[in-house]
Amino acid sequence: MTQPLLVVEHLTKTFGHGRTRATAVADVSFSLAPGGSLGIVGESGSGKTTTARMIIGLERPSGGRITVRGEDRTRPARSARSRRRRGRDVQIVFQDPYTSLDRRQRVGDCLAEVVGVHARLGREGTRKRVSELAGLVGLDDRQLAALPRALSGGQRQRVAIARALAADPDVLILDEAVSALDVSIQAQILNLLSDIRRERGVSYLFISHDLAVIRQVTDDTIVMRHGAVVEQGPTADVLDHPSHPTPVCCATASRAPDGTRDPHRPTLTRSRAMHAPARAAGPPPSPSPPPPPSYWPAAPEEAAPPAPEAPAPPTR
């Protein structure tokens, strides 16, 4: 049997002290095979990002263990060398990359810096690699020469993805990383991720509210609720036949990653309709509709359709 690449065992995180103490992640365990792709879904506040932050080393676990290729990485890296090595093991892309981009550094320089940290390619080799990465995520020369503030949200997201790929990681965590992209760029990025997975065997941990995306890019999925894993298994089983008592319901027409509308692809996110009781012809609607599926996101702001990329600021 193949040795798992990433193993998370009984991971726990509590924040605060005394009366403010709250458990964000409670006894979470899962593993990710080399070249595998695992989805993490769950309602807002269920502990998905906190789990990801612990894996990448941005948050210290209160309990449990994280190993990559059998090597313990529960505790922070001690040396710059080991931090660099860990950077090649696992990279993460967050939903809003603006905070993690250096506002004074041009995009091309930012990518060149990461390429330089992880590979000695020389000046010309680095330039080629930066241009290759930019091409992969659809950034042009003008955007490479720009500062992050001059880019739209979607363009910044592509910079963050290119920067993560620049480290050539074994595990890439995407925390709602494609949610804000317009549908054609989202399709391009998802296809790119599939290609990279096939060619390089990169493993993905894919956190998303968009179950159509989860279905497309993951083999297995875990569902989190109140910090714990409440469902775990092959993605199709988890999404179509959850053993949790809440039904998977309310498929709505959605855009397929190629940009076409596909009424058979459920988007169990971004749709207020999914929380509405089914409208059947005939009997009047029940006065007390059944509660919505417990682990689907309910926040109205997440239920809105994806915002188009902001237009470039006007030039004077």
Ligand SMILES: Nc1ncnc2c1ncn2[C@@H]1O[C@H](COP(=O)(O)OP(=O)(O)OP(=O)(O)O)[C@@H](O)[C@H]1O
């Ligand atoms: N630094 C922190 N200090 C205190 N509480 C925190 C901190 N970070 C997260 N939490 C809490 O931990 C819980 C889980 O948060 P987390 O960000 O992991 O949720 P999530 O599943 O990623 O939600 P979303 O889908 O909205 O992104 C939340 O209740 C949150 O308020």
Ligand SMILES: [Mg+2]
């Ligand atoms: Mg989150």
